[in-house]
Amino acid sequence: MANFWTSRTAIITGVVITLLGALYIYESDTPISFTMPKSSSSADNGVPGLEMKLFQLSRDPPSLRVTLKNTNPDTPYTILKWGTPLDSAALNTGVFSITDDNSGNEVEQVVLMINRKMPPPKEELITVAPGTEEAIEVVFDKPWMPEAKPAKYRVKAEGEVKGAWGKYGDDVTEEELNAYLDSPFSGKSFATGDIIMEVH
Known part of the structure; x- marks a missing residue:
């Protein structure tokens, strides 16, 4: 009881x-x-209206064209190149994923710690007007690239934008450059599709 x-x-x-x-x-x-976190692969995580693509330009030396396209009809975008495929030091930052297409083995890259000048100089910005695109060439000529030829590699680029503004580069102030991590689109993800890069 x-x-x-x-x-x-x-x-x-x-x-x-x-x-x-x-x-x-x-x-x-x-x-x-209670909010479910968004997947990092979600398109919503990118800068709205910006698309980044890769296209092979040359096989010897192997080079890719990186194209940044703004499909937004009204808003210009200015992007800080650092840590993106548009960075002049892109092949030293590990932003590219490079895999041997035959073996499936990832190419081991040498990633460097880079000291950046603050605030970022204006030449480290790239502006894409509404409905236009900008492109640069990246030559894969680093000593860590495998010497075997001919060869095919599966290449893509992905990461996060360090600084981005919804305006033209001339309108980005020095104060905004100093505080680029607080810019409206900082931390937004970017990703290109995979392409096959041939080396002859």
């Missing part, structure tokens, strides 16, 4: 605590919401 009353008391206590907790949450001024 004592066990019955002990079990009954425990159940009643549990129900009372649950009801009081629910009442507290209901009466609280603080909204409670």
Whole structure:
């Protein structure tokens, strides 16, 4: 009989605590919401209207054209090149993924720590007007590239934009450049599709 009353008391206590907790949450001024984190591969994580693509230009030496296209009809974008395929040091930052297309082995790259001049100079910005595109060439001529020829490599680029603004480069102030990590699109992801880069 004592066990019955002990079990009954425990159940009643549990129900009372649950009801009081629910009442507290209901009466609280603080909204409670649960949000599922977005997948890093989601297109929503990128800068809206910007597309980045790779295209092979040359097989000897192997080189790719990196194209940044702005499909937004109204908004210009200015991007800080650092840490993107548009960076002059892109092949030293590990932004490219390079895999031997036959063996599936990833090419081991030498990634360097680069000291950057602050604030970023204006030449480290690239502006893409609405409905236009900008492109640069990247030559894969680093000593860590395999010497075997002919060869095919699967190449893509992905990462996060360090600094980006929805305006023309001339309108980006020195204060904004100094605080590029606080820019409106900082941390937005970018990714290109895979392409096959042939080396002859």
